[in-house]
Amino acid sequence: MTxxxxxxxxxxxxxxxQREKDLTSRYLSGGLDEDRLQGQxxxxxxxxxxxxxxxxxxxxxxxDEQAAAGVGVDTLPVGEVLQVYSLFxxxxxxxxxxxxxxxxxxxxxxxxxxxxxxRVRFRVIDTNNExxxxxxxxxxxxxxxxxxxxxxxPEAVIERxxxxxxxxxxxxxxxxxEQHPIVANAEQMLIVASLRHPTVKWGLVDRILVAxxxxxxxxxxxxxxxxxxxxxxxxxxxxxxxxDLVFARGALxxxxxMGIKTLLTSADRGIGLDALRDVxxxxxxxxxxxxxxxxxxxxxxxxxxxxxxxxxxxxxxxKGRHTTTSARRYVLDFGGAVVDTPGxxxxxxxxxxxxxxxxxxxxxxxxxAPEWRKESYERILAxxxxxx
Numbered sequence: 001m002t003x004x005x006x007x008x009x010x011x012x013x014x015x016x017x018q019r020e021k022d023l024t025s026r027y028l029s030g031g032l033d034e035d036r037l038q039g040q041x042x043x044x045x046x047x048x049x050x051x052x053x054x055x056x057x058x059x060x061x062x063x064d065e066q067a068a069a070g071v072g073v074d075t076l077p078v079g080e081v082l083q084v085y086s087l088f089x090x091x092x093x094x095x096x097x098x099x100x101x102x103x104x105x106x107x108x109x110x111x112x113x114x115x116x117x118x119r120v121r122f123r124v125i126d127t128n129n130e131x132x133x134x135x136x137x138x139x140x141x142x143x144x145x146x147x148x149x150x151x152x153x154p155e156a157v158i159e160r161x162x163x164x165x166x167x168x169x170x171x172x173x174x175x176x177x178e179q180h181p182i183v184a185n186a187e188q189m190l191i192v193a194s195l196r197h198p199t200v201k202w203g204l205v206d207r208i209l210v211a212x213x214x215x216x217x218x219x220x221x222x223x224x225x226x227x228x229x230x231x232x233x234x235x236x237x238x239x240x241x242x243x244d245l246v247f248a249r250g251a252l253x254x255x256x257x258m259g260i261k262t263l264l265t266s267a268d269r270g271i272g273l274d275a276l277r278d279v280x281x282x283x284x285x286x287x288x289x290x291x292x293x294x295x296x297x298x299x300x301x302x303x304x305x306x307x308x309x310x311x312x313x314x315x316x317x318x319k320g321r322h323t324t325t326s327a328r329r330y331v332l333d334f335g336g337a338v339v340d341t342p343g344x345x346x347x348x349x350x351x352x353x354x355x356x357x358x359x360x361x362x363x364x365x366x367x368x369a370p371e372w373r374k375e376s377y378e379r380i381l382a383x384x385x386x387x388x
Contacts, residue, residue, distance in 0.1 A: 122159060284338075
């Protein structure tokens with residue numbers, strides 16, 4: 001019962017003011033300035049998610065109509081995934097790039113999510129956004145902006161992922177609890193480290209070597225930025241860089257003795273670029289390594305027109321800053337392709353156990369490994385769980 005002298009509205013929560021319905025008319029008549037309008041019209045993450053889901057639902061409905069017309073999955077064109085971004089992906093087929101979504105039923109039965117390099121069967125859907133989808137796709141998608149994808153309408157629906165010949169996978173932690181495929185159907189991996197800024201982490205090189213071989217990829221080890229140790233380097237460079245280069249040459253010689261191809265390069269000075277072209281020509285190659293080691297710089301040095309972002313190394317931490325935020329495939333003019341991946345600080349191994357690790361370290365098993373390789377083996381072994 002309401003106490004005497006107290007209005008009923010004062011007992012509860014104040015009511016929200018009624019929302020104005022004819023806001024557009026007020027704006028057109030000059031009764032509402034733009035600053036106030038922007039304050040009332042907010043595009044939140046929730047709005048964005050709802051818009052993407054609506055676009056996805058519409059695309060799937062169109063694909064269902066075509067499927068009902070009797071177009072079987074086995075007769076659909078096969079494309080290659082160039083980039084995956086949230087709900088969308090870009091698929092290349094016959095020189096054209098399609099913005100695609102994945103059919104939900106396929107996503108539920110697939111063992112892993114879609115990754116760059118996957119070969120997929122896709123169903124083209126009727127869309128009025130054809131000009132935007134093809135003319136601006138390669139350059140705009142490379143920027144990785146949410147607005148770019150949210151403003152476009154899907155042109156195709158991915159119905160099936162074809163079997164993978166190879167797959168580069170890393171786990172969510174050193175313990176290998178859950179797998180995270182990164183790239184599919186690549187032939188080799190270029191493991192890039194820098195002599196200085198940041199300094200080579202040979203343990204990380206060895207860890208990525210294990211991941212490459214475990215995924216069926218041929219590894220190539222590249223030490224970049226060797227110009228810091230050459231005679232023409234600045235006088236204040238000191239002798240430490242020269243010692244690092246001597247050590248690096250010895251390490252690469254050991255890798256070569258195990259049948260692993262190696263390179264010494266400098267993107268800034270153009271050193272070793274011809275040998276790098278020979279390694280990349282005619283193959284699909286994954287680029288891997290720490291941020292700031294010069295992966296993107298090396299590719300731009302051999303093909304300047306590629307729109308790969310290049311970042312700087314922090315002078316305080318001597319670590320690279322991330323410039324590549326998601327894996328993307330780029331075609332090389334002289335044949336082949338590279339897949340640029342985000343720089344890694346850690347690399348959890350998938351499918352590698354304490355029991356099978358010696359297979360990836362034959363030099364340790366044979367007793368011919370140098371001390372730094374033994375240390376790499378012991379650190380990786382300590383991070384692994386026994387096979388269940």
